[in-house]
Structure formats: C-alpha cells, structure tokens
Amino acid sequence: MATQNxxxxxxxxxxxxxxxxxxxxxxxxxxxxxxxxxxxxTGTTTESGNGITIGPLASTKKYCEINGQQETxxxxxxxxTVAYDVTINQLTLTDKSKNVLVFRVxxxxxxxxxxxxxx
Numbered sequence: 001m002a003t004q005n006x007x008x009x010x011x012x013x014x015x016x017x018x019x020x021x022x023x024x025x026x027x028x029x030x031x032x033x034x035x036x037x038x039x040x041x042t043g044t045t046t047e048s049g050n051g052i053t054i055g056p057l058a059s060t061k062k063y064c065e066i067n068g069q070q071e072t073x074x075x076x077x078x079x080x081t082v083a084y085d086v087t088i089n090q091l092t093l094t095d096k097s098k099n100v101l102v103f104r105v106x107x108x109x110x111x112x113x114x115x116x117x118x119x
Contacts, residue, residue, distance in 0.1 A: 016074060018091075018103060026054065030071040032064030037079070048094035049085030054078060077101055 014031040027036045035057055042051030057079040080095035091103040
C-alpha cells in the first residue's frame with residue numbers, strides 16, 4: 001500500500017507494485033500501467049533517510065478512468081523521490097515536497113515446528 005502526503009490512496013484496493021532490481025533499474029505496476037526507470041543510491045543521508053534518485057520514469061499508456069489520476073500522482077511522487085528508509089517490513093520513499101510513499105511487505109508465514117510428544 002502506498003500513501004501520498006499522509007492520506008490514503010483514492011482506491012485503497014488498487015495493487016501498486018515496486019521492484020528494485022540489482023542492475024540499477026526498477027519496475028512496477030501503478031494500478032493501471034506498468035512502469036520502469038533507473039535508480040541510483042546517492043550515498044548521502046537526509047532527514048528523511050538515505051539519498052536516492054529515480055528517473056526518468058516511463059510507462060505504458062493504457063487509459064484507466066478509475067485509477068488514472070491516482071496513478072499519475074503516484075508516479076509523480078515516485079519520480080521525485082530523494083530519500084528512502086527501510087525497516088523490517090516497510091519501505092518509505094520521500095519526495096522533494098515531503099510527500100511520502102509507504103510500501104509494506106507482508107510478514108512471512110512462520111514455518112510450522114512440530115514437536116514429538118513423549119510416549
């Protein structure tokens with residue numbers, strides 16, 4: 001789930017994805033279109049986290065009446081991202097205007113442990 005400027009997305013059931021690949025490129029789905037861009041870690045530290053640059057960003061051009069504006073806002077914030085922060089199951093991206101995108105990774109299901117009962 002991503003939030004922008006502290007408010008919930010207009011379509012909270014929309015699946016938005018973001019994958020950082022080790023080759024310096026990222027890919028994802030914005031709720032209507034697939035997108036891609038390059039990224040670079042700047043090595044700087046800001047008040048919002050570690051420095052990052054993203055872009056230029058490109059996407060497919062499918063028209064979506066319901067999620068179109070939400071996707072446009074999301075991609076604008078993503079392309080203007082200047083900082084990231086990672087915790088155990090959360091990635092936070094902050095743009096130049098202090099808009100924030102938060103991605104939560106579901107916790108992994110624990111592996112069941114079986115104990116043999118004494119006879």
